[in-house]
Amino acid sequence: xxxxxxxxxxxxxxxxxxxxxxxxLVFPIVLIGVVSFWEFNGYSMTPAFTxxxxxxxxxxxxxxxxxxxxxxxVGLVWLAxxxxxxxxxxxxxxxxxxxxxxxxxFLICTIPFWTSxxxxxxxxxxxxxxAGLVNQLLMGVxxxxxxxxxxxxxxxxxxxxxxxxxxxxxxxxIFNSLMRIDRTLIxxxxxxxxxxxxxxxxxxLPLSAxxxxxxxxxxxxxxxxxxxxxxxxxxxxxxxxxxxxxxxxGSLQYPLAAANAIILLTVTLVVVFSILRVVNIRKEL
Amino acid sequence: xxxxxxxxxxxxxxxxxxxxxxxxxQGAAGVSLRSVTKKYGSFTAVENLLLDIxxxxxxxxxxxxxxxxxxxxxxxxxxxxxxxGDIYIGDRRVNALPPAKRNTAMMFQNYALFPHKTVxxxxxxxxxxxxxxxxERRVRVGEILELVxxxxxxxxxxxxxxxxxxxxxxxxxxxVTRPQVLMLxxxxxxxxxxxxxxxxxxxRNIQKQFGLxxxxxxxxxxxxxxxxxxxxxxxxxxIDQVATPSDLFAKPASKFVAKFIGDNxxxxxxxxxxxxxxxxxxxxxxxxxxxxxxxxxxxxxxVGQTAACSVRPDLLTIVSTAADAPSPQANxxxxxxxxxxxxxxxxxxxxxxxxxxxxxxxxxxxxxWADAGISEGQAVTxxxxxxxxxxxxx
Numbered sequence: 001x002x003x004x005x006x007x008x009x010x011x012x013x014x015x016x017x018x019x020x021x022x023x024x025l026v027f028p029i030v031l032i033g034v035v036s037f038w039e040f041n042g043y044s045m046t047p048a049f050t051x052x053x054x055x056x057x058x059x060x061x062x063x064x065x066x067x068x069x070x071x072x073x074v075g076l077v078w079l080a081x082x083x084x085x086x087x088x089x090x091x092x093x094x095x096x097x098x099x100x101x102x103x104x105x106f107l108i109c110t111i112p113f114w115t116s117x118x119x120x121x122x123x124x125x126x127x128x129x130x131a132g133l134v135n136q137l138l139m140g141v142x143x144x145x146x147x148x149x150x151x152x153x154x155x156x157x158x159x160x161x162x163x164x165x166x167x168x169x170x171x172x173x174i175f176n177s178l179m180r181i182d183r184t185l186i187x188x189x190x191x192x193x194x195x196x197x198x199x200x201x202x203x204x205l206p207l208s209a210x211x212x213x214x215x216x217x218x219x220x221x222x223x224x225x226x227x228x229x230x231x232x233x234x235x236x237x238x239x240x241x242x243x244x245x246x247x248x249x250g251s252l253q254y255p256l257a258a259a260n261a262i263i264l265l266t267v268t269l270v271v272v273f274s275i276l277r278v279v280n281i282r283k284e285l
Numbered sequence: 286x287x288x289x290x291x292x293x294x295x296x297x298x299x300x301x302x303x304x305x306x307x308x309x310x311q312g313a314a315g316v317s318l319r320s321v322t323k324k325y326g327s328f329t330a331v332e333n334l335l336l337d338i339x340x341x342x343x344x345x346x347x348x349x350x351x352x353x354x355x356x357x358x359x360x361x362x363x364x365x366x367x368x369x370g371d372i373y374i375g376d377r378r379v380n381a382l383p384p385a386k387r388n389t390a391m392m393f394q395n396y397a398l399f400p401h402k403t404v405x406x407x408x409x410x411x412x413x414x415x416x417x418x419x420x421e422r423r424v425r426v427g428e429i430l431e432l433v434x435x436x437x438x439x440x441x442x443x444x445x446x447x448x449x450x451x452x453x454x455x456x457x458x459x460x461v462t463r464p465q466v467l468m469l470x471x472x473x474x475x476x477x478x479x480x481x482x483x484x485x486x487x488x489r490n491i492q493k494q495f496g497l498x499x500x501x502x503x504x505x506x507x508x509x510x511x512x513x514x515x516x517x518x519x520x521x522x523x524i525d526q527v528a529t530p531s532d533l534f535a536k537p538a539s540k541f542v543a544k545f546i547g548d549n550x551x552x553x554x555x556x557x558x559x560x561x562x563x564x565x566x567x568x569x570x571x572x573x574x575x576x577x578x579x580x581x582x583x584x585x586x587x588v589g590q591t592a593a594c595s596v597r598p599d600l601l602t603i604v605s606t607a608a609d610a611p612s613p614q615a616n617x618x619x620x621x622x623x624x625x626x627x628x629x630x631x632x633x634x635x636x637x638x639x640x641x642x643x644x645x646x647x648x649x650x651x652x653x654w655a656d657a658g659i660s661e662g663q664a665v666t667x668x669x670x671x672x673x674x675x676x677x678x679x
Contacts, residue, residue: 187364188397192411192462193385202410206401 029265036258045255053259063244063260070240070264073155073230074223077162081219082212084163085170089211090204093178106175113168121161121232128152128160153235161233162223169218177211178204213279217272224268313498314375314388314465315340316361321370323356330356331522334370338515341496343489345509348519349545354502355470357519361500362391362468374466385414390464394471396455398443404430404454405439411462429461448476452484456491467492469501473508485511506546510534518542534597540677543595548633548646550601551677552579553593559585569594569676575641580615583676593677598648600673603634604666605659615671620645621664627651639664 039048057063088109096102112120127133128151135147150156181204189199227242241264248257318336322329331353338344346354359365361372363384372379379387390411399407405426412422430436433453443451452472459467472488473481489512492499503509509516510530518525518533518541526538537543543551554573562568567585570578571594581594596616624635632654634647647667649657659665 182395182397184393184395184397185399188391188393189399189410189414191362191364191384191389191391192458193414194410195414198414203399 032258032261035255036262038255038258040253040255053255054263056256057259057263066239066241066244067263069155069238070224070242073159073162073226073240074220076159077166077223078216078219080159080163081167081170082216085167085174085215086208086212089171089175089178089208092175093181102179106171109171110168112164117165117228118232120164121229124157124161124164124233125152128157152233153237155234155238157233158230158238158240161229162226165229166219166222169222170215173214173218174208174211177208177214181207209279210281213275213281216275220271220275221268224264224271312388312463312465313341313496315342315498316466316500317373318357318361319371319373321357321360321372322368323353323360323365324368329522331360331519334524336517336524336527338498338500340375340498342514343492343499343512344501344515344517345513346500346502346517346519347504347506347509347545349504352519353522354504354517354519358391358468358470358500358502361466362389363387364391388465389468390459390462390466391468391470392455392459392472395475396443396451396472398451398454398458400443403440403442404435404446407443407454408458408461411458415462425461429457432460433457448480449484449487452476453487456488460495460497464497466498466500469499471502471504473503473505481508488512510546518545520545536675537595537677540593540595540679543675543677548598548648549595550598550645551593551595552576552643553591554579556586556588556590556592559588567676568671571676576618576638576643579674580671581674581676582671584678585676586678591679593679594674595677596669596674598633598646600669601645601647602668603647603649603657603659604668605657605663616674617666617668619664619666622659622661625654625661636665636667 035045036053037049037051038053039046039050040053092102092105092109096105125132129135130147130149130152132152134151135144138144139147185203185207186199189203194202225242226240227246230238230240230243231246241260245257245260245264248254248260316336316338318334321331321334323331334357346357348354356365360367361374363379363382363386367380374387374389384391399410402410408426408430409422412425417425426439427436430439433456435450435453435457438446438450438454443454446454455472469488473484476484485508488499488501491497499512501509501512510533513530515527516530516533517527520541526533526542528536528538533542533546537546537549540551540553543549552571552573554571556569557572557578558570559567562582566582569581569583569585569592571581571592573579579594581596583594586592619639620636621639622634623637624633626633626635630651631648632651634649634654636645636647637643638645645667
């Protein structure tokens with residue numbers, strides 16, 4: 001009895017989590033995978049095994065363009081969040097000396113994230129719209145005569161919105177990894193003749209790479225599947241695969257949506273694994 | 286795996302080793318602090334330090350935490366600015382030079398090895414930052430790694446090394462730039478007791494071997510005694526005493542030093558009388574409240590001044606009161622044994638004076654204590670010679 005118990009105990013302990021993952025993650029993904037091969041004729045779908053959905057995606061110019069557009073968003077948002085988040089995290093961890101202030105200022109960074117995403121997106125509208133505050137200001141001081149059109153319902157607006165939404169996911173892991181850097185390493189490097197730039201390049205940047213990697217994984221995976229921001233901030237002008245999938249589901253084209261979802265998932269996983277190959281994040285966890 | 290300390294000093298049969306050994310030894314420079322003061326706002330960390338550390342010596346800055354010893358070290362290394370005064374390394378005034386321009390190197394507490402770089406890259410770092418050409422870097426890193434006996438670990442990361450190996454890499458990294466002075470900030474505090482003792486002798490061996498100037502910060506009295514040519518005892522930002530270990534042990538210069546370096550027994554009182562002794566010192570009679578006169582030797586201050594005297598716990602002799610007999614030793618008092626602690630070769634005996642209740646400590650060889658046949662609670666007479674009793678002016 002006791003021996004069987006010893007053997008099975010770890011499995012039993014792991015079971016609830018394993019079951020939850022199987023039911024809520026593995027099963028739906030498998031189901032999406034299955035549905036992506038089903039036949040679809042515009043009115044009904046029938047279980048089958050056809051590659052038509054995938055072939056359709058890869059031969060459609062519009063769909064491929066949408067993919068490219070999605071990758072463009074991912075690239076731009078990733079770059080913008082990294083360029084903004086790194087200096088913020090650097091400032092918090094190296095220029096603020098007292099831990100109390102570091103924590104407090106970091107919490108201030110998170111305050112915008114206490115509001116729902118949709119509300120935060122909608123609140124951009126009066127700011128960026130044609131008769132919005134930004135345009136009024138620019139016209140008021142005489143910098144422009146015509147309201148700027150690209151501010152809202154454009155790719156610019158989509159990227160702006162997503163940077164706003166996801167920046168904290170970049171700040172937090174980078175801040176965390178910068179905080180873990182032993183400050184005597186910096187003194188030691190200076191003792192050996194390293195300049196400020198050397199210290200950054202040789203010590204701080206490599207040691208914060210795991211933080212950058214984790215932040216990048218968050219941002220990339222979130223932006224890959226984005227559709228709310230694309231719809232609210234892009235109006236009808238911007239497209240992404242997430243939005244395409246949502247439209248397809250709306251028009252009951254489930255097999256097509258499923259095939260897109262599988263492709264998107266694959267691409268995302270490839271990106272994530274490439275990041276993990278370059279940077280060893282295990283030390284950070 | 287950890288190599289024995291002896292492995293280090295064995296010549297590795299390489300001609301280059303002689304070479305680098307000479308280079309390092311020739312470069313050793315002395316350090317001189319002239320009226321150095323450091324203030325943080327209104328707080329004075331160290332004040333008016335005057336200190337000469339000869340080239341090629343091992344000097345320990347010893348003191349309790351907060352005494353200013355680390356600040357002093359960091360000022361010499363250039364990681365801390367000085368408020369006033371001058372610091373000389375060799376005959377160069379280095380007040381305003383950045384650390385890398387002072388020809389010093391520092392070994393840090395916990396070593397501060399770069400965790401993301403291999404052993405080789407760690408050692409190479411200082412040379413790369415000084416823009417030493419690649420070919421020369423390869424030669425110099427190679428020879429210094431061979432010197433510390435860790436050539437075979439050059440591809441490993443620091444966390445794959447033992448504590449002793451890490452210390453040697455830190456040492457190699459510090460020595461590879463051929464510094465004139467090596468500074469060590471509590472380098473042994475991260476190690477367990479056994480390793481600490483071994484690494485201590487290894488540091489000492491390397492220092493002797495190369496004739497380098499080592500300046501080490503420590504709060505560990507035994508460490509300072511075992512390593513140093515010169516010990517600088519610091520307290521509250523001041524230097525209390527600079528002396529060789531044996532002088533420091535025999536003649537502490539102040540009450541603080543006497544307390545800090547060991548479990549010395551200290552008696553405070555007023556100077557009653559002072560007579561010049563044959564060797565230039567004075568024989569001083571101190572009136573200690575409740576205990577009568579205690580005789581000590583030193584440089585007397587004027588009669589009536591408050592002062593103290595100190596006697597090492599191993600220089601007392603103990604006799605059971607019953608067997609009281611006349612003795613040539615000037616000082617005696619009665620006390621009661623309250624605590625006997627066997628610590629190995631030495632037994633520590635705690636006593637309280639009968640008259641004043643002052644705590645005293647007596648250290649005796651464990652074998653001798655067993656022969657004495659004295660038990661806890663017994664009243665005894667303690668005796669000691671005036672020659673073993675050091676006068677401490679206030």
